[in-house]
Amino acid sequence: MPAVSNVLVIGAGAAGTAVAILLAEGGVSVELVDVKPDVSALGSGITLQGNALRVLRQLGVWDQVREHGFAFDTLGLRAPDPNGTLVAELEDVRTGGPDLPATVGMYRPDLAKILVDRATDVGVKVRFGTTFTDLDDDGAGVTVRFSDGSSGRYDLVVGADGVRSTTRAALGIELEPRGTGMGIWRVFTPRPQSVTRTDLVYGGPCYIAGYCPTGDSTLYAYLVEDWQDRTSLTPEESLEVMRGLSEAYHGPWDDIRVGMTDPARVNYTAFETHVLDGPWNRGRVVLIGDAVHTCPPTLAQGAAQALEDASVLAELLLASEQVTDELWDQFVARRLPRARTIVEASLQLSQWLLNRERGDVPGLMAEVAHLLSNPA
Template sequence: MTAVDRVLVVGAGISGAATAIRLAEGGVTVDLIDARPSPPAVGSGITLQGNALRVLRELGVWGRLQQHGYGFDTLGIRAPDPAGTVLAEVTDIRTGGPDLPATFGTYRPVLARILLDRAAAAGAKVRFGTELVALDQDGSSVAVTFADGTTDRYDLVVGADGIRSRTRAAAGIELTTRDLGMEIWRVVAPRPASVTRTDLFLGGPLYIAGYCPTGEKSLYAYLVEPPRNRGDLTLGEQLAVVRELAAAYHGPWDAIRDALADAGSVNFTTFQTHLLDPPWNRGRVVVIGDAAHAFPPTLAQGAAQSLEDATVLTELLLTHDAVTDDLWAEFTERRFDRVRTVLGASLQLCQWLLDGERGDIPGLHTKVAQLVSPPA
């Protein structure tokens, strides 16, 4: 017997799709909805650490995903000098276990498509172009009103709908998201043969200039700068900005920069953060992933922590007989301190960069890796 029979998952991103897979496989009826008209067809690269890969393997998607990415076990720290001198090489801990790479680069649309296919195969009903507008709880179920005026009732609603979660707002949960004063440009480009891992160039005119291999012939590169208020730019203008920003960095960056004329779309976002104090539920509505905690990408743990949320939540729902205070207390105990510590480390790295302080980055990576190596 499970704690729930019928669940609405709002948001068909990483944590939402993972939740739908686990619950549907456990015999729960799952509706997975997303306000977007269709799954994303374009997007930036994504770096997944071993603890994320562990969850993806448990979800049954690792075999397919590993054909669409690039795994590696080291991190390089380079100088912003004419040679791109390697200052340090860190051998990363395989946080997902010895048979998974420490780090894996792929593309967000690829990962999204694989997870959504798996959710549908598991039995979840997936609907895009469907938006939640209101919730009404009676203690034993949740009545949901959708944007088209239709209504439905569920045992539980899971809000996995991102930083500006509509589910969180509809449940009356207040949360302030703050900008960190850093902006990131990401671009897809051909992979030079010399790029076989992530290298971070620290210093120079930018906070970070880095890249991550995503396949035998591809990578995504990223450049982190202070806010510039550049306004709306065409793709050509965006590529010109990226080339200009990358001009100060060398080594493999020289080949990456030369190939940007063939690059695809440019992704531009700001670093933002928030952390919802526990509990993450209000009655039978719970938020997970970015709806509960927003990570800057400095330690590449945002997706991993969202996947761990889904793992712990679904485990509890499938092994308990009812939705009780004890269930939510266990969820908080297993998730909050772990998320807070990893988020704190990600923010510490941001602060070092903002302050121009040369902190112990390898030590910070090792601390987080040791924390997330045991399953959540």
């Protein structure tokens, strides 16, 4: 029998829905709650590399991801010149194995809906607009009181509620994300035919100007700058700032800019980071995903590392007969070094850019690709 018979998962992002699906498929009764009112997620697009696709296939949703997303196997590098000259086309590493593409871009809310629908299909009880108000862990289980007045008792609680995790705070774990000095503009917009993969431009007024196709007719584009407090800008002003910054970039950017017309599709966030040096549990409450490790998007590994957490945690719980310290030691031993390596590599790439330093980017990327090509 699995180590647990009933589990509460807090947070319906990639990590939470993934662990809920895998545990439910293994015969565990699972409840999934999220404070948001529905499945739609804030954001534009998401880049899913091969190691993320490997877990999505394990979850039984790969066919839907392939249908709704846009797959590609190369990466382009362009110059910040008047023509947006293509200077290199690199074959990307298929970190999920030879039978999966190197990368899939897709609309983030589409992925969220696919995962929540899959969770429901395998028997997970999903409640939106609900969160916990109290966690009482007595060593044998956790009694949870919810914001809707209900309560329940669970063998285990999984906190997968993001970078500013309320579960983490309730456990008394002092871990706050810190800014890296960079901010990123993102826009979700129509895909011109000139965009068939991710291309990156280094230089110009921004550190990085890039884009990723997310479907037959959509993409998200992004510009990375020095962090600034942009909270006072209206949506219309934000659109104008992003359009203005993008004027320095050409080639496909000239086509992308034509479609940058909807202020509601623009958002701006800081690059943030943190890592919780183990353990990731306190008694029978365990944290996964962004709640324990957050990295800047320079490696596009945030969702992938969250999905890997979910896969490893579910594997250990389903293979064990009891929740023991040894189980938690195994979980952290398999996940912390890998997640920390990804965070540190993401930070190194960011620091090289901030310092205007030519670091060994190919060497670092090869090291990361080798690591990720081995399943978590």
